[in-house]
Amino acid sequence: MTWFLGHLPQLGSLLLTHAVLAVIPLLVGLAVALPLGWLAQRYRWLRAPLVAGTGLLYTIPSLALFVLMPLVLGTGILDPINVVIALSVYTVALLVRTVADGLAAVPDEVVQAATAMGVGPARRFFTVELPLAVPVIAAGLRVAAVSNVSVVSVAALLGIAQLGSLFTDGFARDFVDPILVGIVACMVLALTLDVVILSLSRVLTPWTRRGRTA
Amino acid sequence: MSLIWAWLADPANWTGSDGILVRTVEHLGYAGLTLLLSALIGIPLGLWIGHTGRGRLVVVNLVNGMRSVPTLGLLFVAVLVLGPRLGGDLAFLAPAIIVLVILAIPPILAGAYAGVDSVDPAARDAARGMGMRPFDVLIRVEVPCALPLIFSGLRSAALQVIATATLAASVSLGGLGRFLIDGQAYRDYGQMAGGALLVAVLAVLVDLVFAAVQRAAVSPGLVPTTSRRSIRKRLVPDPA
Amino acid sequence: MKKKLFTGVAVAAALLLSACASGDPLAASPSATASTSSSSSATAVSITVGSANFPESELLAELYAGALQAKGVTVTKKLNIASRETYVPALTKGEIDLIPEYTGAFAKYLNADADTSNEAAALASLQAALPKTLTALQPAAAQDKDSITVTRATADKYSLKTIEDLVPVAGQLVLGGPPEWKSRSYGVPGLKKDYGLVFKEFKALDVAGPLTVQALKNGQVQAANLFTTDPAIKANDFVSLEDTKSFFGAQNVIPVLTATKATPEVVAALNGVSAKLDTDTLATLVTKVVVDKQDASAVAAEWLTANGLR
Numbered sequence: 001m002t003w004f005l006g007h008l009p010q011l012g013s014l015l016l017t018h019a020v021l022a023v024i025p026l027l028v029g030l031a032v033a034l035p036l037g038w039l040a041q042r043y044r045w046l047r048a049p050l051v052a053g054t055g056l057l058y059t060i061p062s063l064a065l066f067v068l069m070p071l072v073l074g075t076g077i078l079d080p081i082n083v084v085i086a087l088s089v090y091t092v093a094l095l096v097r098t099v100a101d102g103l104a105a106v107p108d109e110v111v112q113a114a115t116a117m118g119v120g121p122a123r124r125f126f127t128v129e130l131p132l133a134v135p136v137i138a139a140g141l142r143v144a145a146v147s148n149v150s151v152v153s154v155a156a157l158l159g160i161a162q163l164g165s166l167f168t169d170g171f172a173r174d175f176v177d178p179i180l181v182g183i184v185a186c187m188v189l190a191l192t193l194d195v196v197i198l199s200l201s202r203v204l205t206p207w208t209r210r211g212r213t214a
Numbered sequence: 215m216s217l218i219w220a221w222l223a224d225p226a227n228w229t230g231s232d233g234i235l236v237r238t239v240e241h242l243g244y245a246g247l248t249l250l251l252s253a254l255i256g257i258p259l260g261l262w263i264g265h266t267g268r269g270r271l272v273v274v275n276l277v278n279g280m281r282s283v284p285t286l287g288l289l290f291v292a293v294l295v296l297g298p299r300l301g302g303d304l305a306f307l308a309p310a311i312i313v314l315v316i317l318a319i320p321p322i323l324a325g326a327y328a329g330v331d332s333v334d335p336a337a338r339d340a341a342r343g344m345g346m347r348p349f350d351v352l353i354r355v356e357v358p359c360a361l362p363l364i365f366s367g368l369r370s371a372a373l374q375v376i377a378t379a380t381l382a383a384s385v386s387l388g389g390l391g392r393f394l395i396d397g398q399a400y401r402d403y404g405q406m407a408g409g410a411l412l413v414a415v416l417a418v419l420v421d422l423v424f425a426a427v428q429r430a431a432v433s434p435g436l437v438p439t440t441s442r443r444s445i446r447k448r449l450v451p452d453p454a
Numbered sequence: 455m456k457k458k459l460f461t462g463v464a465v466a467a468a469l470l471l472s473a474c475a476s477g478d479p480l481a482a483s484p485s486a487t488a489s490t491s492s493s494s495s496a497t498a499v500s501i502t503v504g505s506a507n508f509p510e511s512e513l514l515a516e517l518y519a520g521a522l523q524a525k526g527v528t529v530t531k532k533l534n535i536a537s538r539e540t541y542v543p544a545l546t547k548g549e550i551d552l553i554p555e556y557t558g559a560f561a562k563y564l565n566a567d568a569d570t571s572n573e574a575a576a577l578a579s580l581q582a583a584l585p586k587t588l589t590a591l592q593p594a595a596a597q598d599k600d601s602i603t604v605t606r607a608t609a610d611k612y613s614l615k616t617i618e619d620l621v622p623v624a625g626q627l628v629l630g631g632p633p634e635w636k637s638r639s640y641g642v643p644g645l646k647k648d649y650g651l652v653f654k655e656f657k658a659l660d661v662a663g664p665l666t667v668q669a670l671k672n673g674q675v676q677a678a679n680l681f682t683t684d685p686a687i688k689a690n691d692f693v694s695l696e697d698t699k700s701f702f703g704a705q706n707v708i709p710v711l712t713a714t715k716a717t718p719e720v721v722a723a724l725n726g727v728s729a730k731l732d733t734d735t736l737a738t739l740v741t742k743v744v745v746d747k748q749d750a751s752a753v754a755a756e757w758l759t760a761n762g763l764r
Contacts, residue, residue: 061391063391064380146281150282150286164287167286167290174294176294183283183287183288187283194278
């Protein structure tokens with residue numbers, strides 16, 4: 001506790017970096033997964049290779065992905081962009097399936113009704129199918145957010161400072177306090193992101209609340 | 215790519231106490247032990263909650279909370295706290311397995327719970343109507359019906375555990391993570407990428423084995439449904 | 455909704471950039487931030503200080519950083535960068551400009567056959583092997599060597615005093631050390647070449663940290679690499695075996711930096727630290743960080759102030 005109180009400014013800046021490193025990949029991953037998930041849903045024969053193929057990316061151990069990124073991207077070893085891209089890969093791996101599932105769950109009648117009303121495919125996607133898929137996509141996003149927060153900390157093994165640095169620092173000195181503080185901070189960050197995504201999803205889908213006895 | 219190939223193709227890297235074969239067996243050992251322990255905890259607990267409907271909120275929050283624990287930090291704490299209290303090889307092995315179990319329980323528990331929870335109430339009522347006792351309803355109706363989701367939970371746990379068991383090497387244990395940690399320590403990209411590739415291949419193979427077992431175990435009457443309702447209700451999107 | 459997403463990305467990207475620009479968050483001690491802003495020097499030198507992944511290296515990096523800031527140099531810290539195999543490429547690529555090093559070990563890293571048997575030879579070997587883009591400044595008197603360390607019980611059992619005494623019994627013993635020792639010329643292969651030492655097995659642990667100490671205490675390894683400044687040696691009554699062939703050689707602490715950044719004020723600041731740093735001082739400071747759990751930045755600031763270096 002005394003360690004916690006004595007290191008508030010340091011903790012704040014580590015937390016901020018950690019949050020940025022976890023959130024940007026979430027947005028990038030979502031931006032990539034949306035078209036891929038749409039393709040998987042639109043063209044049935046693409047579904048298996050797309051969903052399984054991107055899912056495979058999730059089995060690459062994070063440490064390896066972080067270290068190999070500079071080789072693939074030509075970036076510097078200490079560049080945080082390595083972490084951002086690696087986590088975007090994981091986010092895509094998690095989200096392609098959920099996006100496809102979410103779009104598949106849109107009732108056919110609704111799609112047909114929209115088509116009958118003369119709504120074109122592009123507009124139909126953004127105004128009908130995507131909004132209706134939000135709850136499922138948000139569920140996937142929540143899992144990805146929580147997973148990202150945990151995986152970012154592994155980057156501390158490579159000297160990229162964020163909350164994970166508290167783990168390596170504490171471990172090297174046989175000192176549990178900073179590690180515990182880091183764990184709690186990670187959990188708070190993960191749960192905050194979780195709540196934010198859940199609330200956003202609720203706001204974006206006002207119809208899901210109607211008619212429900214809360 | 216050629217680096218990976220050069221490393222994988224060298225027979226010297228495959229044999230011996232630090233060869234690929236031994237490391238793979240070690241890796242499977244950690245993952246197998248972890249899955250066994252977490253299934254022993256997660257499945258009964260999930261079934262019980264699904265069956266009784268008790269503690270649902272607790273489970274959802276607990277599962278979310280456990281997911282958010284950063285594995286690396288937990289591993290370090292476990293080693294520092296438990297290590298000195300345990301002797302010999304157990305000093306590092308036990309903390310690593312505990313951490314992996316904590317990682318594996320949420321998907322398994324959620325799968326078992328969601329499986330039972332999604333059983334058609336009509337089937338349950340019918341079983342009761344036939345005079346089955348609650349325990350029989352659970353074992354003979356709910357569990358068989360829940361199997362697809364139980365397997366889904368087990369499979370996503372297996373993938374996560376196999377990928378994450380690599381962290382065990384950061385506290386001096388073996389397994390395929392050795393190639394990642396050692397490869398990083400002396401910048402041997404071939405070894406590192408080769409190790410990562412092996413982990414991914416192992417994960418896929420294990421998943422295929424689970425898929426085969428699942429096909430054999432699940433009643434053909436329960437072709438996995440992707441009805442709208444079941445997707446909406448799914449607690450865990452399967453990371454596979 | 456689309457718009458929202460894009461603004462979101464933009465905001466997040468801006469956050470990331472600012473987070474990077476503000477440097478290492480671990481450096482958030484009041485002294486570090488204050489002196490950056492109070493830099494008065496006209497020549498705008500900025501230096502990114504790195505460190506290896508063990509506490510002493512971080513402490514040395516903090517000493518350098520503090521002394522540089524006192525001279526008005528803008529300092530960014532990127533500490534705890536794994537092993538030499540990772541931070542040396544980062545140094546040559548210019549991702550970091552300065553790293554605390556050890557003469558003998560770094561010389562042997564750059565040239566496996568380097569002569570590091572005494573201080574002068576180690577320094578000369580290092581200077582000769584260093585890439586042209588890097589420069590090594592004045593070494594400190596302080597030395598911190600790798601060692602082969604055993605428990606008192608093991609030492610008594612085999613009556614071990616020197617590393618040479620290990621040769622006949624090594625086949626029964628497990629050696630522990632950092633993962634990179636497995637292939638480094640001053641790790642397992644070098645011990646075999648110079649001493650004829652072949653252990654039963656090598657177990658990869660951490661960089662002479664708690665894993666190593668624990669493994670040695672537990673008996674998972676019977677001999678291990680610890681740093682000679684490590685307070686755990688005394689605390690656990692371990693025995694560091696005498697290095698009769700001077701395999702680990704001379705290991706003076708030395709700042710290595712990008713040649714183009716070696717302005718007179720930078721050189722003066724770093725030489726100022728080296729001039730006052732001897733082995734006992736270093737060991738005391740490390741004890742404060744590792745045993746008393748003080749922050750490396752705070753310990754560094756205190757010492758720099760006491761020695762008139764800031």
